[in-house]
Amino acid sequence: MTSSRRLNCITPPFILTRLLDSDNADIRQAALATLLTTAQLRGERRVRGLIAGALSMQGDGRRSIYNCKHSTFLPSAKLARSEDDGPVKDAAVNRAYEGFGTTRSFYREVFQRDSIDGHGMRLQGYVHRGTRYNNAFWDGQEMVFGDGDGEVFTDFTGSLDVIAHELGHGITEHTAGLEYHNQSGALNESLSDVAGSMVKQWFLKQTAEQADWLIGNDVFTPSIDADALRSMKAPGTAFDNKLFGKDPQPAHMDNFVKLPDTEDGDNGGVHVNSGIPNKAFYLVATGIGGNSWEAPGHIWYESLRASTQTTDFQEFADTTFTKAAELYGAGSSQQQAVKEAWAQVGISITTTPTLLGRV
Amino acid sequence: MRVSLTTRGGLAAPIVRRLPPRVLDTDQLPDTDARELRRLVAAATADPGGAHPAPAARDAVTYTITIDDNSRSTTLTSADTSMSRAFGDLLTWVERHTS
Numbered sequence: 469m470t471s472s473r474r475l476n477c478i479t480p481p482f483i484l485t486r487l488l489d490s491d492n493a494d495i496r497q498a499a500l501a502t503l504l505t506t507a508q509l510r511g512e513r514r515v516r517g518l519i520a521g522a523l524s525m526q527g528d529g530r531r532s533i534y535n536c537k538h539s540t541f542l543p544s545a546k547l548a549r550s551e552d553d554g555p556v557k558d559a560a561v562n563r564a565y566e567g568f569g570t571t572r573s574f575y576r577e578v579f580q581r582d583s584i585d586g587h588g589m590r591l592q593g594y595v596h597r598g599t600r601y602n603n604a605f606w607d608g609q610e611m612v613f614g615d616g617d618g619e620v621f622t623d624f625t626g627s628l629d630v631i632a633h634e635l636g637h638g639i640t641e642h643t644a645g646l647e648y649h650n651q652s653g654a655l656n657e658s659l660s661d662v663a664g665s666m667v668k669q670w671f672l673k674q675t676a677e678q679a680d681w682l683i684g685n686d687v688f689t690p691s692i693d694a695d696a697l698r699s700m701k702a703p704g705t706a707f708d709n710k711l712f713g714k715d716p717q718p719a720h721m722d723n724f725v726k727l728p729d730t731e732d733g734d735n736g737g738v739h740v741n742s743g744i745p746n747k748a749f750y751l752v753a754t755g756i757g758g759n760s761w762e763a764p765g766h767i768w769y770e771s772l773r774a775s776t777q778t779t780d781f782q783e784f785a786d787t788t789f790t791k792a793a794e795l796y797g798a799g800s801s802q803q804q805a806v807k808e809a810w811a812q813v814g815i816s817i818t819t820t821p822t823l824l825g826r827v
Numbered sequence: 828m829r830v831s832l833t834t835r836g837g838l839a840a841p842i843v844r845r846l847p848p849r850v851l852d853t854d855q856l857p858d859t860d861a862r863e864l865r866r867l868v869a870a871a872t873a874d875p876g877g878a879h880p881a882p883a884a885r886d887a888v889t890y891t892i893t894i895d896d897n898s899r900s901t902t903l904t905s906a907d908t909s910m911s912r913a914f915g916d917l918l919t920w921v922e923r924h925t926s
């Protein structure tokens with residue numbers, strides 16, 4: 469391109485190129501128009517405005533935390549802390565802000581991934597949502613946290629693994645886009661638990677052997693007799709009490725729970741059957757040894773990126789086996805650990821040996 | 828009038844589904860609260876919002892509010908990301924007045 473001098477006085481070309489990937493069609497169009505016909509841009513204030521807006525919108529996963537003040541209506545929430553602001557009085561705001569920061573650093577340093585979409589997408593969190601709200605969720609664009617009812621659950625911003633779990637849903641959405649029902653949905657849930665556990669272990673500098681492998685061990689009030697929401701090390705053992713019974717998660721395909729694909733059936737048990745791939749990841753991490761976010765995390769992350777909307781447990785297991793060979797060599801100890809882990813949860817790798825050389 | 832709230836789904840779906848429903852009865856409420864509850868129920872019934880969470884939502888909760896008034900029973904269903912403000916106001920009020 470010969471017009472770099474003129475481009476420079478408005479926006480660096482590499483940023484314009486990046487804007488071509490924007491989710492916003494107007495911004496893509498504006499960036500394209502700018503790259504193609506810079507000369508015509510002079511005086512086009514509307515297009516410049518769009519690009520200026522896009523620049524402040526991108527920015528390496530800048531954080532904004534909003535306070536819902538117990539409303540269920542997000543548009544009425546007030547901005548409580550944004551990137552570069554110091555701590556505020558509200559501890560939930562600060563926890564969400566710090567949790568986003570830790571998770572963002574994890575993806576940047578471990579997987580060289582720039583925020584949720586890989587292009588510096590803004591991280592937006594909403595805290596104090598609703599009244600006695602026992603949940604945290606990803607709404608497709610942003611993360612939303614409840615304070616808990618104070619009887620069973622406490623504030624969901626108190627759990628780094630929960631924060632990374634929700635952010636993990638955003639990453640899955642921007643990569644494989646796994647459909648949120650039945651096996652692909654349980655795999656989607658598992659990948660968020662894997663994200664949650666890796667971020668927590670990375671933050672605490674724990675090896676796979678040292679880690680507790682619990683998800684949401686901070687979400688209960690002290691009066692509740694439960695270890696966590698889920699255990700990746702021993703699915704089905706996170707809780708067993710009078711109030712809400714026993715943890716229903718299976719750890720093996722023999723115990724796969726068939727549930728209706730309805731909201732009442734947890735979309736085919738996405739939060740139940742995730743126990744199976746969760747256990748497989750735990751077994752790979754302890755089988756390989758060391759830090760979960762190193763070889764095990766890289767095998768899982770590359771498999772996530774190679775998956776599609778309908779990937780099921782078997783296909784994902786096969787992909788991890790292929791990726792382990794690509795990353796560490798066919799027949800490597802890492803690849804063996806992957807094969808053995810899936811076998812222990814009842815899934816035999818079906819990738820044909822001819823495609824991979826020796827197995 | 829008896830109002831009961833059950834929730835399904837969410838990050839803690841297997842636990843939440845086993846928690847008892849939140850129940851309120853206008854017979855056991857002071858007159859002003861009973862009137863307020865009837866007003867909120869009427870508003871939410873007229874406009875509950877969408878019945879299901881947005882397709883892109885993950886770990887969203889679906890709420891079912893059942894209203895039994897004499898022999899009539901009405902069920903309202905809505906979810907995180909899709910509920911109307913009126914449904915959200917009723918939900919909030921029920922949460923504040925049960926324990």
Ligand SMILES: [Zn+2]
Binds near residue numbers: 633657838885
């Ligand atoms: Zn989830």
